[in-house]
Amino acid sequence: MSVPARVHVPGFPNTAAARAKLDESFDARFGHGFTPGKFDPETSMIAVVQERPDAQRLTLSSDFKGSQVDALAERVRQRGFDLVEVDLHEKNAVIAHLTPEARAIRARLASFLKVRPWEVEVCVELDPDNPRIVDLVQVLRSPETGTDAEKRLAVWRAAVLVIPGAHADWRIEEDLVSGRVVLERRDPLRLPQRVPLADLTIDFDPDLWDFIPHGQDTGARVVGQKLSVPHGLVAGETGAGKSYFLLAHAVGALSRGHDLIVVDPTKNAVDFTPLHPWCAAVAVTTLPEARAVIETVYAERVRRQKVLQAHGIGFWAKLPADVRAAEGIRPVTVIIDEAASLLEDSSANLSALDKDDPLRVEFEQDRVAKTIIRLYLGKLGREARNVGIHMVLGVQRPDTSFLPGEFRANIGQKVQLKVPGSAPMAPESLRMLFPGQFAPEASDLLGRLGDMPGSGVTMAEGGAGVAAFRVAYEDALRLPALLEARGVPRAQKWEIMQPESPTPATLADPFEGFSDDPFADFGDDPVPPRRGAESPPVPAEFSLDDLLDHPQPPPSDASAF
Ligand SMILES: Nc1ncnc2c1ncn2[C@@H]1O[C@H](COP(=O)(O)OP(=O)(O)OP(=O)(O)O)[C@@H](O)[C@H]1O
Structure with missing residues (x-):
């Protein structure tokens, strides 16, 4: 049967596992000795490559020993062939005509792996437009390079560099079942x-509120967050450039007319200090302070919802401009850095300490603050977009399990930043951020990013895929001048609610008696706080104790809104 040079494989995922599978079907269709070669995603055609051209099997004498293999290889070479496989157990060997490139690359890989050439089998393809460039090397057979998948990958990452012209950006993938390694x-x-x-920063323009730029991709195209899905998340360990990412987001939001709120009691948001005059509120010292700010944001959500209801309109931007101005309704960006530490439960048990011990009091207050922040975040997750409230969370690891489900479901843009010089992240660790086939793609891109801080991959809602990008940068101390130059007004400060500080005894279980959502029974929740300098002075009264003891929202202040 005549074997085609290429076959059409629409939708071929070009993974090592898919290649191994296709190899089986090649065996069935074309007989042994053909393997899937270079895949062209534009035409969906894949090359059919002969693994062992002119292969012949030799039978070895029954007393043939391992010590004689080198001599055998030399005799085979003198006859113009290459020894490709020796089976000392079955007493046979395979010889074939390898191309000069395959012979050379096999020899280099074997020497790197410290084995003899016939213990490695490769299939090499060259660039059809430039036969001096190696396009694809498939290692079809090689000795085991370790039991740990990450370590084996590290070996191949080093091995790839012995291929002439290869560099660290080559794609390296191993199929765990067949053992085939693809170096592309x-x-x-x-x-x-x-x-x-x-x-990337524009002159102050609130009409462009719904897109926050973050940086540029490989084609110098602007990458950023569309606010059609309200919230965003950036993951990156220390040194990756997460704070500067959040600063870029903050400046982008401010120049598009957002009110800015910064919550970061873990790191005291030092990088944000120059932006304080532009922040409507900050919570950068304690968890109860963070709780008060998040409560205020939620109460603002409630106030805005009432305004929308009163005008029979479902989305804040559709309110008449005069109503928006009178009510102080602008988009709000809430930046929460080190979000996990605000939400993750602490398992410490301080019951051995006296209940008035300051350490225990603080611990209990933090615990309650975390519980309440988690609750409000869940509610804001699903209820925020129509009133113009957007959150961006910074986290160390690409793990979203600590977030309330409703919040997770409303994260539009996800970003993973890379610490310069760090080892590549395995697809498994990225699955929470990038689902399905996007995790291997993200892992692959992260591996090719180089060593500049502020580099990462992003995936926007809508299935457009993952893209590598560089975060926009400016020295934090120069940001005030940039904002001034762009005409961004300083913030009207929000009035932050101060929840009464409950005593530790009442904090033991603040939600006892409530099933899932302790606020579900209370209709429209707390009395909204006063907003901005234009608002009439109405006392903002809302505390956890009010909710628990008096489920109805106090009606007396409602008319003021
Ligand atoms: N986009 C960028 N372009 C150029 N340099 C950057 C960029 N982002 C960060 N850097 C540099 O990298 C350093 C580390 O960045 P950054 O402080 O944002 O890291 P981080 O991940 O927030 O670390 P930490 O968790 O300790 O705050 C900064 O001092 C800055 O000089």
Whole structure:
């Protein structure tokens, strides 16, 4: 049967596992000795490559020993063939005509792996337009390089560099079942060396409220967050550039007319200090302070919902401009850095301490603050977009399990930043951020990012896929000048509710007697706080104790809104 040079494989995922599977079907269709080669995603065609050209099987004498294999290889070579496989147990060997490239690469890989050439089998393809460039090397057979998948990958990452012309940006993938390793040429990712934040920042324009730019991709296209899905999440360990990402987001939001709120009691939001005059509120010292700010944000959500209801309108931007101005309704961006530490429960048990011990009092207050922040975050997750409230969370690890489900479901843009010089992240650790086939893609891109801080991958809601990008940057101390130059007004400060500080004894279980959602029975929740300098002075009264003891919202102040 004549074997085609290429076959059409629409939708082929081009993974090592898919190759191994296709190899089986090649065996069935074309007989042994053909393997899937270079895949062209544009035409969905894959090459059919002969693994062992002119292969012949030799029978070895019954007393043939391992010590004689080198001599055998030399005799085979003198006859113009290559020894490709020796089976000392079955006493046979396979010889074939390897291409010069396959012979050379096999020899280099074998030497790197410290084995003899016939213990490694490769299939090599060259660039059809430039036969001096190696396009694809498939290692069809090789000795075991370790039991740990990450370590084996590290071995192949080093091994790939012995291939002439190869570099660290080559794609490297192993199929765990067949053991086939695919080493494929890719052009290196070329991210901009630096993206000046000033280049992405516009003159103050609230009409452009629904897109916050973050940086540029490999084609210098602007990457950012569309606010059609309200919230965002950025993951990155220390040194990855997370604080500067959040600063870029803050500046983008301010120049698009958002009120800015910063919550970061873990790191005291020092990087944000220059932005304080532009912040409507900050919570940067304690968890109860963070709780009060989040409660205030939620109460603002309730107030806005009432305004919308009163006008029979479902979305804040559709309110008449005069109503928005009178009510102080602008989009709100709430930045919460180190979000996990605000939400994750602490398992410490301080019952051995006296109940008035300051340490225990603080611990109990923190615990209650976390519980309440988690509750409000869940509610804001699903109820925030129509009133214009958007949150961006910073976390160390790409793990969202600590977030309330409603919040997770409303994260539009997800970003993973890479610490310069760090080991590549395995797809498994990225699955919570990037579902399905996007996790391997994200892992792959992260592996090719190079060593510049503020580089990462992002995936926006809507299935457009993952993209590598460089975060826009400006020295934090120069941000005030940038905002001034762009005409961004300083903030009207929000009045933050101060929940009464309950005594530790009443804090033991603040939600006892409530099933899932302790606020579900209370209709429209707390009395809204006063907002901005234009608002009439109405006392903002809302505390956890009020909710628990007097389920109805106090009606007396409602008319003021
Ligand atoms: N986009 C960027 N472009 C250029 N340099 C950057 C960028 N982002 C961060 N850097 C540099 O990298 C350093 C670390 O960034 P950053 O402080 O944001 O890290 P981080 O991940 O927030 O760390 P930490 O968790 O300790 O705050 C900064 O001092 C800054 O100089």
